[in-house]
Amino acid sequence: MGKKFCISSLASIITGALLVASVILSSGCDFTDSDSSDLGFMPAMSGTEAGIVLDAGDIEFYTVPSSLPSGDHGDIIKYREAEVNIPGAPSVNAWNVMYYSTDSLGVPNIVTGTVIVPTKLWSLFSNRPIIAYAIGTHGLCQTCAPSVQMKAGLDYESENLAQILNQNYAVVITDNPGYTIDAIPTYMSGKAQGHSLLDMVTAAGKLSPANLSKNAKVAIWGYSQGGQTASFAGELQPAYAPDINLVGVAAGGVPADFFAVAPYLDGKNGSAFLLSTVIGLWSQYPEGIPLPDLANAEGMAAIAEARTMCVFEALFTYMNTPLSTFVTGNTPFEELVAIPSVNETLDAQTLGRSPIEVPVFMYHGTSDEFIELEQCLKLKERYCDLGVNTTFMVFAGEHITTQFQASPYVLNWIAQRLDGDEAIGTCGNPGWRPQTTANPPEGDFIVSLNAWALDAVVHLKTLMQRVTLPSTSTFTCDNNMTTKKLTGNMEVPEFKANINVILPLQVKMIITGVGDSPLTGDVNLDENGILHVHGHMMTDIRIQSITMLGIPIGTYVHTKDPVDFPIDFDGPISALGSGKLTFTGTTRFSSMTGNWLFNGLFTSLMSGSGQTFEFTVSPPSPILW
Amino acid sequence: MTPSTQLERKTKTRLVVAVIAFGVVLIALLFIFTGNRSAGVDESRNRGQAEEAQVAAEELDIKNMSREEIEEGQINANRAAISGKPVSGKVTERPDYVSRVEWEVFQNVVRNQPGDDDAQLTALVNKILFYKKKEAWETAGTGTDQRARLGRELRDMLPYMKEGGHIHPDEAKRLESALYNDLGR
Numbered sequence: 001m002g003k004k005f006c007i008s009s010l011a012s013i014i015t016g017a018l019l020v021a022s023v024i025l026s027s028g029c030d031f032t033d034s035d036s037s038d039l040g041f042m043p044a045m046s047g048t049e050a051g052i053v054l055d056a057g058d059i060e061f062y063t064v065p066s067s068l069p070s071g072d073h074g075d076i077i078k079y080r081e082a083e084v085n086i087p088g089a090p091s092v093n094a095w096n097v098m099y100y101s102t103d104s105l106g107v108p109n110i111v112t113g114t115v116i117v118p119t120k121l122w123s124l125f126s127n128r129p130i131i132a133y134a135i136g137t138h139g140l141c142q143t144c145a146p147s148v149q150m151k152a153g154l155d156y157e158s159e160n161l162a163q164i165l166n167q168n169y170a171v172v173i174t175d176n177p178g179y180t181i182d183a184i185p186t187y188m189s190g191k192a193q194g195h196s197l198l199d200m201v202t203a204a205g206k207l208s209p210a211n212l213s214k215n216a217k218v219a220i221w222g223y224s225q226g227g228q229t230a231s232f233a234g235e236l237q238p239a240y241a242p243d244i245n246l247v248g249v250a251a252g253g254v255p256a257d258f259f260a261v262a263p264y265l266d267g268k269n270g271s272a273f274l275l276s277t278v279i280g281l282w283s284q285y286p287e288g289i290p291l292p293d294l295a296n297a298e299g300m301a302a303i304a305e306a307r308t309m310c311v312f313e314a315l316f317t318y319m320n321t322p323l324s325t326f327v328t329g330n331t332p333f334e335e336l337v338a339i340p341s342v343n344e345t346l347d348a349q350t351l352g353r354s355p356i357e358v359p360v361f362m363y364h365g366t367s368d369e370f371i372e373l374e375q376c377l378k379l380k381e382r383y384c385d386l387g388v389n390t391t392f393m394v395f396a397g398e399h400i401t402t403q404f405q406a407s408p409y410v411l412n413w414i415a416q417r418l419d420g421d422e423a424i425g426t427c428g429n430p431g432w433r434p435q436t437t438a439n440p441p442e443g444d445f446i447v448s449l450n451a452w453a454l455d456a457v458v459h460l461k462t463l464m465q466r467v468t469l470p471s472t473s474t475f476t477c478d479n480n481m482t483t484k485k486l487t488g489n490m491e492v493p494e495f496k497a498n499i500n501v502i503l504p505l506q507v508k509m510i511i512t513g514v515g516d517s518p519l520t521g522d523v524n525l526d527e528n529g530i531l532h533v534h535g536h537m538m539t540d541i542r543i544q545s546i547t548m549l550g551i552p553i554g555t556y557v558h559t560k561d562p563v564d565f566p567i568d569f570d571g572p573i574s575a576l577g578s579g580k581l582t583f584t585g586t587t588r589f590s591s592m593t594g595n596w597l598f599n600g601l602f603t604s605l606m607s608g609s610g611q612t613f614e615f616t617v618s619p620p621s622p623i624l625w
Numbered sequence: 626m627t628p629s630t631q632l633e634r635k636t637k638t639r640l641v642v643a644v645i646a647f648g649v650v651l652i653a654l655l656f657i658f659t660g661n662r663s664a665g666v667d668e669s670r671n672r673g674q675a676e677e678a679q680v681a682a683e684e685l686d687i688k689n690m691s692r693e694e695i696e697e698g699q700i701n702a703n704r705a706a707i708s709g710k711p712v713s714g715k716v717t718e719r720p721d722y723v724s725r726v727e728w729e730v731f732q733n734v735v736r737n738q739p740g741d742d743d744a745q746l747t748a749l750v751n752k753i754l755f756y757k758k759k760e761a762w763e764t765a766g767t768g769t770d771q772r773a774r775l776g777r778e779l780r781d782m783l784p785y786m787k788e789g790g791h792i793h794p795d796e797a798k799r800l801e802s803a804l805y806n807d808l809g810r
Contacts, residue, residue, distance in 0.1 A: 462749075464737050548726065551692045561795055590793040591756055597699040599760060600706070601727050604753040605734065609790035 051310070051527060052143040052152050061096060062142065063181040064110050073100045073108065073195065074202025074241070082114055085153030087572075088162035091119040095210060096147050099203035102240075103177060104191035104284050104348070111196045113174040114147045115204045117212065118165050127213035129418045131164045131171045132201045133157075134222025134229035136253075136403065138176075139310030140187060140276055145179035149310075156312075156529030159574035160407050164221075167411060169418075170212055174200040176229070178283060184307070187280025188225060188255070190349045194232030197222075198241040219414040220249045223403045224371065227254035227362075228349070231379070234356035248417035249356055250410045252363040253371045253399055256351040259337065260375035266333045267322035268441040270370035270399075272306070272314040274323055279303055281345055288345030294336070299326030313527040319445060319482070352382030359389040359423035361413045363622070365402030366394055366437045367448065373436045377625075384427035391426050394434045395622045397577060398447055404577030405619040426624050434625055444482035447576070451476050453618045454490055461610040469511065470495045475617045479523040479533070486535045486567075488519035490615075494544060508544040513537070514562040521567060531576065533569040533583075538562040541589065543602065557602045561590035565613055579618035586612050687725055698724040706757030707775065711782060712750050715743040722754055752791045755782050759800070776807045 054062070061080055068077060082094040094116045101111045122128035135157055138144040149155035150173075164171045174196040178185030186192045197220065205214035222230030234249035255261040258277075265274040282289040295303060303326075306314055324330040336342055360383055364376045383390045393409055395402045417423065439446045454475040458467045470493050477488025492511040513519070521535015542558040566585045575581045588609040592602040690698075702724035709722035719728040731753075735745040758775050765772035783801065786792040792800075 462738075463734060548695065551690075551695065553692060553695055561793060588790075588793045590796050591759070596703065596760065597696060600703065600753045600757040601724075601730065603756040604727075604749050605730070607756075607791070607793065608752075609793075 052148055052154070054143065054148070058148070058151075059181060061098070062112060062145075062179070064098075064183075068110075071100050073102045074199040074206070075100045076203050076206055077110065079207060082116075082147065082151065084114065084116055084150040086116075086150060086155070086158045086161050086165065087153070088159070089165045090168075092116050092165060093119055093210070095207060097200070097203050097207060098180070099199055101177065101196045101199040102192070103186060103195070104189045109177050109192070109196075110180055111174055111177050111199065112145065112147060112179055113172060113196070113200045113203070114150060115170065115172050115200075115207055115210050115212070116161070116165060117170045117210050118168050120168055122168060127216040129169045129217045129219065130201060130204060130212060131169050131414065132197050132218055132220045132230075132233070133161065133164065133171050133173045134193070134197050134220065134226035134233065135173060135176070136222070136224035136226045137187070137273060137276070137311045139314055140185050140279060140307045141310055142179050142181065142183075144310040145175040146173050147175050147179075154528045156573055157403075159404055159572060159578050159580075160221075163407050163411055167415065170204070170210070170216075172200045172204045174229075176225075178280075184283040185280055186284035188228065188258075188277040188349060189281060189284035190228055190232040190351070191236065192284055193225070193229035194234075194236045195240060197229050197233045198237055198244060201244050202241060214243065215245055217245050217247045217418050219247055219417055220251075221410055221414065222250070223252040223406070224255070224399065227251040228256070228351065230254075231256065231351045231356070231360075234358065234360065235351065235354040238357050246358050247420075248359050248361065248414060248423070250361040250363075250414060252406055252410070253365070253368060253402060254351065254362065254376050254379060255349075255371050256379035257375040258346040258349050260372050262333060262337070262346070264372040264441055265370065267320060267324075268369075269319055269443075269445040270315075270441065271321045271323070272311075272316075272318040273370060275302060275306055275318050275321075275326070276314065278323065279306060281349075285341075285345045285348075288341045288348075290341065294327055294331075296326060296328045296330075299328075302326050310527060312525055312529050316445075316481070316525075320442060352379045352386070355386040356383065356388050359391070359417060359425065361391045361393070361410060361423075363393040363395060363402070363406045363410070364434075365397035365399060365405070366434055367396065367398040367439065367450075368402065368436070369438045369441045369445070370399040373434060373438070377434060380427075380625075389423050389425045389427075391423060392625045393622045394625050396437070396450070396620045398438065400447065400573055401449070401577035401619065404574040405622070407578065409622060430625055432625075444480050447479040447481060449475060449477050449479075449488075449576070449617065449619075451491070452620060454492075455616040455618065456490075456492075457614050459612040460606060461608065461612070462605050467497055467509070475615070477519055481523065481525050484522055484524050486519065486521040486523040486533060487517040488537075489513045489517065490519070490537060490539070506547045510540075510542040510544050512540050512542070514540055519567060525573060529573045531569065531571060531573045533567060535567040537565040537567050539565065541606075542594075543592075546595075546598065553598070557592040557594040557599060559590050559607075560593045563587055563589055563611075565615070567615075577619055579616070581617045583615045583617075584613065586610060687729060690726075695724075695726055698726060702727065703757050703760070706754055707761045707771070709754050709758070711754060711785075712747055714747065716746050716750050720750060720754075722757060723750060727753060748789060748791070751782070751785065752789075755779065755786055755791070758782075773808065776804050780804050780808065 077098040079095050079097045082096040084094045094114060096112060096114055098110060098112050101109050103109045135146045138146060146155055161171060176185060177192045177196050201218055204210055204212050220230045220233050230249055230251040231254055237244060237246050262274055265271060278289060282291040309317065324332050362380050364373055366373060380390055380392045395405045397405045439448055451474040454473040456469040456473060460467060473492045475490045477486060479486055490513060494508055494510045497507050497509050518539060519535055519537045524532040539562060540558055541563055542556055544556045546553050565587050567583045568585060569581060569583055589607045589611055591607045592599050702722050706722035709720060731746055731749045735742040738745050758779055762772055762775035762779060765775060787797050
């Protein structure tokens with residue numbers, strides 16, 4: 001195990017870091033109520049910037065004890081029973097844990113996290129597997145920590161966690177370094193994050209009430225920041241935590257090379273991630289990223305402000321803002337990177353220089369607007385060159401949707417590893433290379449769903465019949481998160497419908513959108529990652545041909561006025577990719593026109609209020625590369 | 626009968642029962658899985674009613690109607706709607722503004738609906754009359770007596786159509802406005 005360390009050295013490290021923070025930062029993250037603002041030298045707190053207020057018990061838990069026992073990395077300092085609210089999860093027991101880990105420089109640090117174990121019995125003959133889940137970017141405020149977000153029922157990755165728990169696996173989630181009271185997250189500091197994940201697994205094995213075996217099979221899974229964490233953990237595990245029975249690493253949307261990732265973020269939709277990275281790397285490498293020397297007044301203010309925000313608020317606050325805005329003399333990014341210490345610090349975050357000894361599953365969305373695709377493809381090639389058994393899956397999604405599109409495939413791959421099946425891998429030359437289809441990463445932040453599968457049913461009230469649209473129907477939309485406007489269309493191929501109830505009557509139906517953008521409305525992604533969609537899909541419904549009693553009896557009839565399908569959704573952003581984006585509602589059909597002989601009949605049967613519908617939108621299938 | 630013969634017979638009986646049971650299950654499964662689950666109307670609920678509908682159609686002998694007969698019936702019914710009157714209460718026989726085909730369709734629709742068949746049939750009959758009158762009104766010459774008469778009848782029927790959710794609100798508004806222009810107050 002790792003080195004022992006003593007209370008005094010740890011205390012001096014923490015004190016040192018906080019002193020630097022107090023000098024540089026003009027305000028701190030607000031995680032307490034107004035009565036508990038007196039936290040030493042940190043400025044007084046007010047309000048609830050990140051939306052959650054810690055109670056006294058939380059503050060006590062997330063505060064590093066003044067007197068610490070000595071211990072190795074992975075040793076538990078303290079734990080408590082935890083409250084977790086994960087929609088869709090089975091009954092679980094959970095614990096928050098504070099444990100020892102090691103930062104990127106090899107210095108001991110203290111991290112918090114959560115262990116969640118389903119209450120359902122696993123098996124008498126094998127150990128319950130553990131999924132070490134590396135979370136994506138949550139934000140720099142202490143209350144953005146996943147353990148806090150899960151308690152509040154707000155964690156945007158809940159969908160993935162629920163899926164893990166529904167497999168009856170245990171899941172351990174590190175908060176990542178820097179989420180104890182008064183600490184500063186070392187965001188995107190790869191080694192520190194990798195260590196904290198591995199130590200979370202070790203700590204879970206030592207948590208008696210969780211009853212998890214130290215010999216349990218462990219799979220690592222992470223996306224985005226979590227993909228970086230997962231990959232680093234995989235690379236570090238053989239030397240740092242060889243006792244962990246690791247069977248596989250799944251890493252998606254991985255920022256593997258900052259020299260490629262940063263220009264893709266700078267001044268673009270994902271600017272907030274770059275600003276947060278600078279803060280996080282400064283926190284870990286104060287000498288490598290000399291923030292006090294680099295930041296101008298605006299930068300100081302932004303740093304202080306960013307530390308009060310969780311990911312979605314920061315995303316929109318700093319969107320399309322070049323990093324140079326915050327730098328003395330507005331030095332452009334390429335010049336900053338040329339500073340040797342900065343260059344060295346960024347280089348230290350590069351993945352793919354050490355092999356991972358277990359099979360690896362990588363994945364990426366071709367429309368990823370935050371994490372460049374090509375640098376991730378190169379990581380796969382580096383792993384393959386190092387002899388790592390690597391599988392790469394490509395999704396037709398942007399950054400956020402891909403995280404949740406991929407989940408069933410990731411879990412399937414993990415299940416195979418846990419079952420001991422051999423991973424086939426996709427190293428070798430496939431004869432093609434995935435190309436980016438991302439919207440321009442600058443300008444408006446647009447989440448596009450291009451020709452996603454539309455599973456739709458319309459219930460005709462008078463006829464008491466469900467009309468199921470063809471399985472090849474598609475839904476396309478642009479969610480412009482900047483202007484908060486929604487536009488789109490649905491494509492429904494002509495299809496036959498047997499309306500048997502009214503006679504042996506067969507009709508061919510066509511449902512088409514009206515106008516250039518049949519779907520219009522408002523879309524909003526709130527600070528808690530909840531997606532709000534409110535729009536209208538205007539369509540014509542045509543009965544293209546009518547055959548009654550085997551006799552063709554006319555041309556067609558169609559709705560006189562467009563049918564307005566209200567498109568309303570309020571739910572987690574994960575629904576965009578998980579196939580749970582469902583719009584249900586009630587609409588009205590106007591009278592039917594187009595065939596004087598039968599207008600009256602079809603109007604009587606189809607028009608009027610109370611027509612219900614259910615549209616479910618799900619992503620296209622991925623492909624292996 | 627020796628005990629071994631008895632045992633043999635019992636075994637045979639059990640075997641026959643098992644084979645019959647297996648056959649029943651197999652037939653049931655075939656029945657369940659041979660349904661058409663492709664795109665279109667989900668008729669699983671309505672298969673029984675559809676068969677009833679077919680039988681009813683045969684009873685009425687409309688199955689043997691030619692295209693010309695169907696169309697002629699529609700034309701006659703649409704023309705009859707111009708002077709047709711709304712119904713109230715139970716509709717016991719086919720109004721002349723409802724064609725034979727339409728009547729058969731309505732009968733089957735209300736049979737498939739839960740609740741009061743008579744009230745639903747009345748609603749369908751009045752709804753088709755309204756829309757046939759509306760088409761006739763739209764095509765009648767401007768300023769003609771027929772258009773004025775149809776307009777007044779539509780105006781009288783409109784509250785019933787709105788209350789029953791039988792007309793789209795936008796369409797109702799447009800019609801009200803057009804009728805106002807035609808008829809004044």
